[in-house]
Amino acid sequence: MIIKNAEKLASHSNINGRRIVLDILEAGFEASDPYENARKLIRVDNGKLLFGHTDFEWQTSDKRSSGRPPFVFDLSEVGNIYVAGGGKAAQRMAKAVEDVLGDLITEGQINAKKGEPRWCKRINVTFAGHPIPDEDSVEGSKEIVEILRKADHDDLVIYAASGGASALTTLPGPGLTLEDLQEVNRLLFFECGASMQETNAVRTTCLTILNTKHLRYVGDATCIYFLTSEVPPNLHRKDPRDPKSSGGTDAYQCAIDVLKRYQIWKKVPKSVCRYLKKADPRYGPLRAEEVEGKPYYEFTVMDPHYMLDAAKGKAKELGLNAEIGVSSLNNVEVRPVAETIAYMAQEIDSHDRPLKPPCVLIFGGELLVAVGKSTGVGGRNQEFALWTAPMIDGRRNIVIASADSDGTDGPTYVAGGIVDGRTMERVREADIDIFRELDNHNSYAVLEKLDDHIITGARGTNVRDLRVVYIGTPSQG
Secondary structure (H helix, E strand, O other): OOOOHHHHHHHOHHHHHHHHHHHHHHHHHOOOOOHHHHHHHEEOOOOOOEEEOOOOOOOEEEOOOHHHOOEEEEEEHHOOOEEEEEEEOOOHHHHHHHHHHHHHHHEEEEEEOOOOOOOOOOEEEEOOOOOOOOOHHHHHHHHHEEEEEEEOOOOEEEEEEOHHHHHHHEEEEEEOOOOHHHHHHHHHHHOOOHHHHHHHHHHHHEEEOOOOOOOHHOOOOEEEEEEEOOOOOOOOOOOOOOOOHOOOHHHHHHHHHHHHOOOOOOOHHHHHHHHHHHHHOOOOOOOOOHHHOOEEEEEEEOHHHHHHHHHHHHHHHHOOOEEEEEEOOOOEEHHHHHHHHHHHHHHHHHHOOOOOOOOOEEEEEEEEEEOOOOOOOOOOOHHHHHOOHHHHOOOOOEEEEEEOOOOOOOOOOOOOOEEEHHHHHHHHHHHHHHHHHHHOOOHHHHHHHHHOEEEOOOOOOOOOOEEEEOOOOOOOO
16 A cells, blocks of 8 residues: 555544545556556567657657657667666656666666665665755765766666756755755745746746756757656646746846745845846756757656546446546645635535536545644645635535646655545644644644644655545445
């Protein structure tokens, strides 16, 4: 079982409803592991190395190739094979590559999130800090760059990346320190609640010199990119807070604009301001001349639809009406979303619309929590679950759960939380002031007292969050 404490979670309150929700979460989580998909994308056959599969999204800039995947490399003509990368799903993809290629791999370096098991054996793994980068993030990133720079014309570089790489592959630009980047991250993302696009416009695009810029270091070697994407395919919703939406093309100016928008331009370290105003093109986004003519292949190994579709399929297998409400619900504050979704559950429970019970609504994406100066501990999934609890108080047929696919919600070791129509009874019995705790963003402490944390451990994937809303019938609970 992926959910390690499922038995305890289903031992109280709406027992049948909780079991159903946990079964659906389990199916979704199982489908989100990129390992099997990565295995399908690479194989060795009769001295040939084959990459790609028509089941997966792909693109290439290599004019030497024609047709569709798989793309074939004669191993007798390949020099070294290097494996590198970072992100919450990078090690699982690298493990698949390692299991196929084995001793054919010359050298490798992956930056993974602290708390993950060590799956790779031949490829070196550095366990680094997330969501705040640490010294291991930097040291591992230096090792990645060193390996990339070794690659020559006849070599192959397999680069695995996913969400989480912003922290895990942090390598500060010249004149910047790790502490500079930590402070920007803290102010922008945690204190101000900036969107991920806005935060990355500053830290990833400008302040760090590795993440998303690996092609800068591989020379003219062939680069094969394995990606676990946080965004469902064919979804191009324009976020009005995305700095790119303004039409600006200067990345450094966009970063400055974001910091000024949140009124922290004068709060960030002066070294950051100097660096952004200098706008050195050698360290910013990749320029066209840097990548032109470089042989490059990209394969999307995993995305949120695998998780969401599996969760929906499991619900239908259980005989429930099931729909995916929103596959990519992002960059919105937790509380209003939680309350709206709780209202939807009430509507179904009272009026059989828009679905008839027993049924399930499924949501993906990542919400925001602006913690400001609060001192509490929690995460967006734990907070989401708790904000729905007062809204469904007394609704004996409703169970709501929310968990991060990577297994760790915010800075905590738990994936998320689960509540039902009886949760508020237990809150009152435990003499918990739930609104005071929520205002202090202290969701972890509340769910710990209730024994309602969802615990999976760090899972080696990242396709954002899975929220399951179950509405049963009086006979089912």
